[in-house]
Amino acid sequence: MILDRRAPMSVRAVAAVDLGATSGRVMIGRIGNGRLDLELVSRFPNGPVQREDGLHWDFGSLYDHVVAGLTEAVRREPGIESIGIDSWAVDYGLLKDGQLLAEPFHYRDERSACGIEEVHAIVPFAQLYQRNGLQFLPFNTLYQYRVDERLGTADTALLIPDLIAFLLTGAAVAERTNASTTGLLGVADSEWDTALADRLGIPSRVLPPLVDPGTTIGRLRPELASTIGKDLPVIAVGSHDTASAVVAAPLSTPSSAYISCGTWGLVGVELPEPVLTEAARTANFTHELGVDGRYRFLHNVTGLWLLSETVRAWEAEDEKSIDLPELLREASEVPGDVPVFDADDPSLSAPGDMPSRIAKLLGDDAPTSRPEFARTIVESIAVAFADAVQTAAYLSGRELDSIHLVGGGSLNRLLCQATADRAGLPVLAGPVEATALGNVLVQARALGAAPATLEELRAVVGATHAPARFDPR
Numbered sequence: 001m002i003l004d005r006r007a008p009m010s011v012r013a014v015a016a017v018d019l020g021a022t023s024g025r026v027m028i029g030r031i032g033n034g035r036l037d038l039e040l041v042s043r044f045p046n047g048p049v050q051r052e053d054g055l056h057w058d059f060g061s062l063y064d065h066v067v068a069g070l071t072e073a074v075r076r077e078p079g080i081e082s083i084g085i086d087s088w089a090v091d092y093g094l095l096k097d098g099q100l101l102a103e104p105f106h107y108r109d110e111r112s113a114c115g116i117e118e119v120h121a122i123v124p125f126a127q128l129y130q131r132n133g134l135q136f137l138p139f140n141t142l143y144q145y146r147v148d149e150r151l152g153t154a155d156t157a158l159l160i161p162d163l164i165a166f167l168l169t170g171a172a173v174a175e176r177t178n179a180s181t182t183g184l185l186g187v188a189d190s191e192w193d194t195a196l197a198d199r200l201g202i203p204s205r206v207l208p209p210l211v212d213p214g215t216t217i218g219r220l221r222p223e224l225a226s227t228i229g230k231d232l233p234v235i236a237v238g239s240h241d242t243a244s245a246v247v248a249a250p251l252s253t254p255s256s257a258y259i260s261c262g263t264w265g266l267v268g269v270e271l272p273e274p275v276l277t278e279a280a281r282t283a284n285f286t287h288e289l290g291v292d293g294r295y296r297f298l299h300n301v302t303g304l305w306l307l308s309e310t311v312r313a314w315e316a317e318d319e320k321s322i323d324l325p326e327l328l329r330e331a332s333e334v335p336g337d338v339p340v341f342d343a344d345d346p347s348l349s350a351p352g353d354m355p356s357r358i359a360k361l362l363g364d365d366a367p368t369s370r371p372e373f374a375r376t377i378v379e380s381i382a383v384a385f386a387d388a389v390q391t392a393a394y395l396s397g398r399e400l401d402s403i404h405l406v407g408g409g410s411l412n413r414l415l416c417q418a419t420a421d422r423a424g425l426p427v428l429a430g431p432v433e434a435t436a437l438g439n440v441l442v443q444a445r446a447l448g449a450a451p452a453t454l455e456e457l458r459a460v461v462g463a464t465h466a467p468a469r470f471d472p473r
Contacts, residue, residue, distance in 0.1 A: 010032055010033075011030050011031065011032035011033055011035060012030070012031055012032050012079075012081060012444060012447065012449040013028055013029065013030050013077050013079045013080045013081065014028075014029050014031075014080060014081055014082050014083070014084065014235075014440055014443040014444060014447070015027070015028060015029070015041075015070055015073045015074075015080050015082070015083045015084070015232075016028075016029050016038070016083075016084055016086075016237075016436045016439040016440050016443070017066055017069070017070070017083065017084065017085040017086070017161075017164070017439075018086055018087075018241065018244075018433075018435050018436045018439060019046065019062065019066075019085070019086065019087035019088065019160065019161070019164075019241070020046065020087075020088060020241065020262060020263065020435075021046065021047070021088045021262075021263045021264075022045070022046060022047055022263055022308065023043060023044065023045055023046050024043070024044050024046050024062060024065060024066070025040060025041075025042065025043050025044075025069075025436065026041045026042045026065075026066065026069025026070060026072070026073055027039060027040055027041055027073075027433070027436050027440075028041055028073050028076065028077045028080065029436065029437070029439070029440030029443070029444070030077075031440065031441070031444045031449055031450060031460075032449060034463070034464070035464065036437065036440070036441075036460055036461065036464040036465070037464070038433055038436055038437065038440070039076070039077075041069050041072050041073045041076065042065065042068065042069035042072060044062075044065040044069075046058075046062055048106040048108060048109075048351065049103075049106075051103065054105060054106075054109040054110070054111055055105065055106040055108055055109035055110075056103040056104065056105055056106055056109070057091065057103060057104050057105075057106055057160075058103070059093065059100075059103050059104050059163075060103070063164060063167060066085075066164060067224070067227065067228065070083060070228045071227060071228045071229060074228055074229040074230045074232075075229060078229075078230070080230065080232065081232070081233075081443075081447055082232055082233050082234070082235045082443050082446070082447060083168070083220075083232055083233070083234045083235070083443075084234070084235050084236070084237035084439045084440070084442065084443045085161040085164050085165055085234070085237070085239060085439075086161055086237055086238060086239050086240065086241045086243075086244045086435060086438075086439050087159075087160040087161045087164075087178075087239065087240075087241060088107075088160065088240075088241060088263075089159070089178055089181035089240045089241075089242075089288075090107050090137075090139055090140060090141045090144070090159075090181050090182070091104050091105065091106065091107050091141075091144075091159070091160055092104060092141060092144070092157050092158060092159050092160065092163070093157070093158055093160070093163040094148070094150050094151065094154035094156070094157055094206070095154060095155060095156040095157075095158065095163075095166070095172070096153060096154050096155055097155070098170075100163075101150050101153070101154060102150060104160065104163070105144065105148075107139035107144075108139065108349065108350060108351065111144070111147050112138055112139050112140075112143040112144045112147060113138065114146075114147050115142075115143035115144060115145070115146035115147040116138055116143050118146050118147070119142060119143055119146050119200055122199060122200055123196065123199065123200065125281075126278075126281065128183065128196075129276065129281045130187075130276055131186060131187065131193055131196055132183045132184065132185060132186065132187050132193065132196075133187030133274050133276060133286065133287030133295075134180075134181070134183050134187075134286050134287065134288075135284040135285055135286035135299065135300065136284055137300060138349075140181070140182070140183045141159075141181065141182035141183055141184070142182060142183035142184055142197075142200060142202065143183075145157070145182075145184075145200075145202045146200060146201065146202065151202065151203065151206065152203065154206055155205065155206065156172050156206055156208055157206040157207065157208075158172060158174070158208065159174065159175075159178045159179070159181075159182070159239070161175065161178060161239035162174055162175060162178070162208070162239065165217050165218075165234050165236075168218075168220055168221065168224055168234055169217055169218030169219060169220060169221060169234050170218060170221055171217050171218035171234075172208045172209075173208050173209050173210070173211045173215075173217055173236070174207065174208045174209065174210050174211070175210075175211055175212075175213065175215075175236045175237075175238075175239040175240075176190060176210050176211065176212050176213070176289055177213065177238045177239060177240045177243035177288065177289045177290060177291065178239045178240040178243070179192075179210060179289075180240075180287070180288050180289035181240055181288055184196060184197050184202070184207065185289070187274050187276065187287050188274075190210075190289060190293070191210065192204065192207045192210065194207070211236050212236065213236050213237050213238050213239075213243075213291045213292075213442045214235065214236065214237075214442055214445060214446040215235070215236045215446075216233045216234070216235055216236075216446070217233075217234045217235065217236050218233070218234060219231060219232065219233050219234070220232050220233075220234070235442070235443045235446050235447075237438070237439045237442040237443060238290065238291045238438055238439070238442060240288065241260075241435045242260050242266045242288065242296065242298075242435075243288070243289070243290050243291055243296065243438070244291075244434075244435045244436075244437075244438030244439045244442070245260040245266075245406055245407055245434040245435040245438055246258055246260065246270065246290055246291075246294075246296055246434075246438070247290075247291050247437075247438030247441055247442060247454065247457060247458075248406065248431060248434040248435070248437035248438035248441060248457075248458070248461050249404045249406045249434055249458070249461075250404065250428075250431075250458045250459070250461040250462035250465070250467065251270070251404055251458055252402055252404070252428065252462075253401055253402065254398075255398055255399060255400050255401045255402070256269075256400065256401065256402045256403070256404055257269050257389045257392055257393070257400050257402070257403045257404070257425075258270070258403070258404045258405075258406065259385055259389075259403060259404070259405045259406070259407075259409070259419070260406055260407050260434065260435075261303050261304065261385075261405055261406070261407045261408065261409025261410065261412075261415070262303060262304060262407045262408045262409060263303055263304060263305045263308070264300055264301070264302065264303045264305065265300075265301040265302070265303035265304075265381065265384070265385055265388075265409065266296070266298050266299075266300060266301075267298055267299050267300075267301055267385055267388035267389060267392065268285070268296055268297045268298025268299060268388070268392050269297050269298075269392050269393075269396050269398060269400070270290060270294050270295070270296060270297070271294070271295045271297045271396060272294065272295070273295065274287045274295055274297075275287075275297060275395055275396060277395070279394075279395055280297075280395050283299070283391050283395060284299060285297060285298065285299050285391070285392070285395055286298055286299065286300070291438075291442060291454065292453075292454055294454070297392065297395070297396060298388075298392070299388040299391065299392070301343060301344060301381070301384040301385060301388055302343045302344055302348060302349070302381070302384070303381060303409060304381070304408065304409055304412070304415075306343060306348060306354060306358070306377050306380070306381065307374065307377050307378065307381075309351060309352075309354035310354045310355050310358070310373070310374070310377060311324060311327070312354075313352075313353055313354055313355050314355065314370065327370065327371065327374050328374065328378075328412065328413075328414050330370075330371035330374075331371045331372070331374040331375040331378065331414055332375070332413070332414045333371070334371055334372050334375045338367065338372060338375045338376045338379055339362050339365035339366070339367070339376055340376060340379050340380040340383050341358060341361040341362055341376070341380050342361065342380070342384075343380045343381050343383070343384040344384060345361055347360075347361070348361075355373065358373075358376075358377065362376070375414070378412070378414050378415050378418055379418050379422075381415060381418075382415060382418035382419045382421070382422045383422055385403075385419045385422070385423070386419060386422035386423035386424075389403060389423050389425070390423065400425060401425065402425055402426050402427075402428055403419065403420070403423060403425050403426070403427045403428070404427075404428050404467070405419065405427050405428070405429045405430075406429075406430065406431060406432075406434035407432065407434055407435065408432060410429035410430045410431070410432050410467075410468070411429075411432055413429075413468075413470075416429045416468070416470045417470045417473070419470075420470040420471060420472045420473075421472050421473050423472070424472050425472060426469055426470065426471050426472065427469070427470040428467035428468070428469055428470075429467055429468045429469075429470060430465055430466075430467040430468055431461065431465040431467075434461075437461060437465070441457045441460070441461075445457065
C-alpha cells in the first residue's frame with residue numbers, strides 16, 4: 001500500500017545532506033498528499049586535496065558547507081522536522097576527547113597498500129570474506145586503520161556521515177549500513193567483530209555503538225540550533241549513499257537488479273541472506289548492509305569517474321569547459337562498433353591524465369576523435385555493468401528480468417541504452433536523485449510520515465518518479 005492520495009494529509013518536510021565523492025548537496029524533501037519531491041538548497045564541490053602527508057578531504061570546508069546549507073534550508077522551509085546525512089563509504093575521522101585529530105584521508109591515498117599486505121599476512125582474504133562478506137577493495141577501512149599512525153591515540157573513529165552527525169549533535173555512533181563497509185562488521189550478526197579488530201591490531205575501543213536507520217542520533221547542539229535557526233533531531237538514514245539509493249530504487253519485481261551509478265557503479269541484487277560461497281568471493285561480490293537488514297549483494301564497478309576525469313583532462317588541455325550533453329550526443333552518433341577496455345583496470349583508479357591511461361590500455365585501437373573516445377568509455381562501463389549483472393544472477397540463483405539504474409548515470413541515455421543492449425535486459429532509468437530520496441524516505445518513515453516497508457516506500461517512488469525505459473536492441 002502506498003500513501004493514499006485521496007486521504008487528507010499534511011505535507012511534511014525534512015533536510016537531506018547528501019555527500020558524494022565529487023560534490024555535496026543539501027536538499028529539502030517534502031512528502032505527503034501523493035507528493036515526494038526535492039528542492040535543491042545548495043550544491044558545493046568536494047574532492048581530494050594534496051597535503052604533505054598524502055591525499056585528504058577538505059573536511060573543514062565540507063562541514064562549513066553542510067551547516068550553511070542547513071541554515072538556508074530552514075530559512076526557506078521553517079517546517080523542516082529533521083536532518084539526515086549520507087555520504088560515500090570507508091573514509092573516517094579520528095577523535096580524541098571530542099576533537100578531530102586530523103583531516104580525514106581520501107580513500108584514493110596510496111597509504112593503504114601497506115595495510116593490505118599486513119592484514120592479509122595475519123588473516124588471509126578467504127578468512128576475512130567468511131567473517132565480513134566484503135569484496136576486496138584496496139581502500140576498505142580496515143586496511144586504512146591498519147596503517148593509521150594516529151589510531152593508537154584516538155578514542156573514537158567515525159565514518160564521514162557519523163562524524164558530521166557528531167559535530168552537529170555531540171553523539172558518537174556508527175550507522176550500520178555504512179559500518180558494514182569497514183570490514184569489521186560481522187556478516188552473520190551485523191555486530192562489530194571485535195575479535196577480528198584486536199587480532200589485526202586495531203583497538204576495538206575506537207568502534208562506536210551501532211545504530212540502525214531510523215534511529216534518532218541526537219538533537220542539534222544549542223549553538224548550532226541557534227545558527228541553523230531551529231532545534232532539530234538528526235535521524236540516522238542509510239548513511240552509506242548506496243544504501244539510501246537502493247531504498248529509492250523502485251524495484252519492479254524481486255528479480256530486478258539495480259545499478260546505483262555515479263562516480264562508481266554499484267551493481268547487484270537485494271537479498272535476505274548472504275551468499276558466502278567461494279564463487280562469490282572469487283567474483284569479488286560484496287555484502288553491504290541495506291536498510292531493514294537487507295543485504296546489498298553487489299560488485300563495485302568504476303562508473304562515470306572514467307568519463308568525468310577524461311573530460312576534466314580535455315578541459316585543462318583546451319582551457320575551457322566542455323558541453324557534456326553535446327559530447328554524449330555526438331558519441332551516440334558514432335557509427336558501428338567501438339573498441340572497449342577493462343573499466344576496472346587498476347591503472348585507472350588514481351586521478352590525473354585519464355585519456356592517456358585509457359589510450360594505453362587500448363593500444364593501436366584507441367580512438368582519435370573525442371566523440372569516439374567518449375563512446376568507448378561509455379560502452380566499456382556498460383560492458384562492466386552487464387557482466388556484473390549476469391554474475392549477480394548466477395551467484396544468487398536468480399533469473400533477472402530488469403535492471404533499475406538510478407543516480408546521475410540515469411541521465412546518460414547512451415549509457416542506459418548500451419547497458420540494456422549489453423545485458424539483454426530492459427533498463428529502467430531513474431530517479432536521478434535516488435540517494436537523497438532514500439534519505440528523505442527513511443527520515444519520513446521515522447517521523448510517521450511514510451509507509452513502513454521498503455516495498456511500500458519504493459511504491460511511493462514509482463508513483464511519483466516514473467522511470468524511463470530502455471529496451472535491448
